[in-house]
Amino acid sequence: MVTNQAGLKRNGVQDFVTLRATAFIMTAFSLYMAWFFISTPTVTFEIWQGLFASTGMKVFTAAALVSIMFHVQIGLWQVLTDYIKPVRLRAVMQYVLNIIAFAYMAYGLFVLWGV
Amino acid sequence: MKVFQNFDVLKQSLIKVLQVTVVKKQRPVNLQLNTISFPPSAIASILHRISGVGMFVAMVFIIWAWATALNSSEGFDLVREVMGGIIGKIITIGTISLLIYHVIVGIRHVIMDMGHWEELKAGNTSAIVSFILWAVSTLVVGVVLW
Ligand code: HEM
Numbered sequence: 241m242v243t244n245q246a247g248l249k250r251n252g253v254q255d256f257v258t259l260r261a262t263a264f265i266m267t268a269f270s271l272y273m274a275w276f277f278i279s280t281p282t283v284t285f286e287i288w289q290g291l292f293a294s295t296g297m298k299v300f301t302a303a304a305l306v307s308i309m310f311h312v313q314i315g316l317w318q319v320l321t322d323y324i325k326p327v328r329l330r331a332v333m334q335y336v337l338n339i340i341a342f343a344y345m346a347y348g349l350f351v352l353w354g355v
Numbered sequence: 356m357k358v359f360q361n362f363d364v365l366k367q368s369l370i371k372v373l374q375v376t377v378v379k380k381q382r383p384v385n386l387q388l389n390t391i392s393f394p395p396s397a398i399a400s401i402l403h404r405i406s407g408v409g410m411f412v413a414m415v416f417i418i419w420a421w422a423t424a425l426n427s428s429e430g431f432d433l434v435r436e437v438m439g440g441i442i443g444k445i446i447t448i449g450t451i452s453l454l455i456y457h458v459i460v461g462i463r464h465v466i467m468d469m470g471h472w473e474e475l476k477a478g479n480t481s482a483i484v485s486f487i488l489w490a491v492s493t494l495v496v497g498v499v500l501w
């Protein structure tokens with residue numbers, strides 16, 4: 241039987257697809273933001289808030305935030321699995337990093353809803 | 356048949372000897388970094404990892420700036436002021452540069468997943484092209500934002 245690495249069970253195929261699907265969403269979001277900054281002569285508070293006030297942009301931003309969380313959880317798992325050999329230490333580090341990733345997303349959604 | 360059985364025993368003991376002497380005892384360890392060469396594709400790969408981890412660290416700045424600028428007019432002015440300072444500019448340009456690199460090499464990675472540019476030469480060429488694209492776009496962003 242394959243030993244389950246640190247009890248952090250992952251499905252390779254699912255991770256592969258998720259990593260790339262989230263990468264696509266984040267790339268689209270980055271390009272849109274870049275376009276916003278390039279096409280807006282002067283970014284003011286009103287314009288900045290107005291950007292995230294529409295429902296479409298809220299959904300887009302929320303999708304990007306959720307994507308970052310999943311992408312980073314898988315990506316950092318790959319990195320930790322390569323470099324951190326003690327199983328318990330790796331489990332603890334993964335746990336902490338996952339919580340940070342979740343906190344970013346939760347805080348982002350919280351702010352987004354307040355706009 | 357006996358011959359074959361003996362042969363099998365011989366083979367097994369040979370493997371044992373090999374395992375003990377070669378695999379377990381005398382496995383060569385090459386830690387002399389100057390004797391290992393790093394082709395462009397290997398550099399592209401490790402920098403992709405570094406840029407990914409770097410962005411995870413930079414997330415705290417990105418989320419802070421984005422949320423603070425969104426929460427209030429005062430916050431927006433603060434972020435603008437901070438982004439106009441020298442540290443702010445370095446963090447901003449650095450973060451954008453990491454993102455550009457990660458996306459360019461990430462797209463190269465996905466193209467290679469689909470079976471293209473997998474030969475040694477094509478892999479190194481696409482890595483060098485990625486470096487050039489990254490350098491040029493970072494330069495443009497750097498000049499515009501500084
Ligand atoms: C992930 C976060 C961000 C990225 C990737 C980003 C990227 C950029 C880029 C590429 C430009 C250059 C565009 C241009 O000058 O034509 C720019 C300009 C600018 N950014 Fe950001 N930015 C980010 C966050 C922010 C935030 C949160 C603010 C708000 C306080 C902000 C305020 C500005 C301003 C005022 C300019 C100058 C625009 C101009 O003068 O045309 N940026 N940003």
Ligand code: HEM
Pocket residue numbers: 259260263264266267270308311312314315316318319403404406407408410411457458459461462464465
């Ligand atoms: C906040 C943004 C992002 C962060 C923090 C991030 C972080 C990471 C990390 C830590 C890894 C693992 C690296 C490794 O295993 O060597 C990774 C892998 C990857 N990232 Fe990102 N990433 C981000 C955005 C993106 C974007 C926008 C793309 C779009 C092209 C992308 C494409 C990829 C790909 C294709 C991989 C897989 C590489 C592999 O399997 O070795 N990432 N990312």
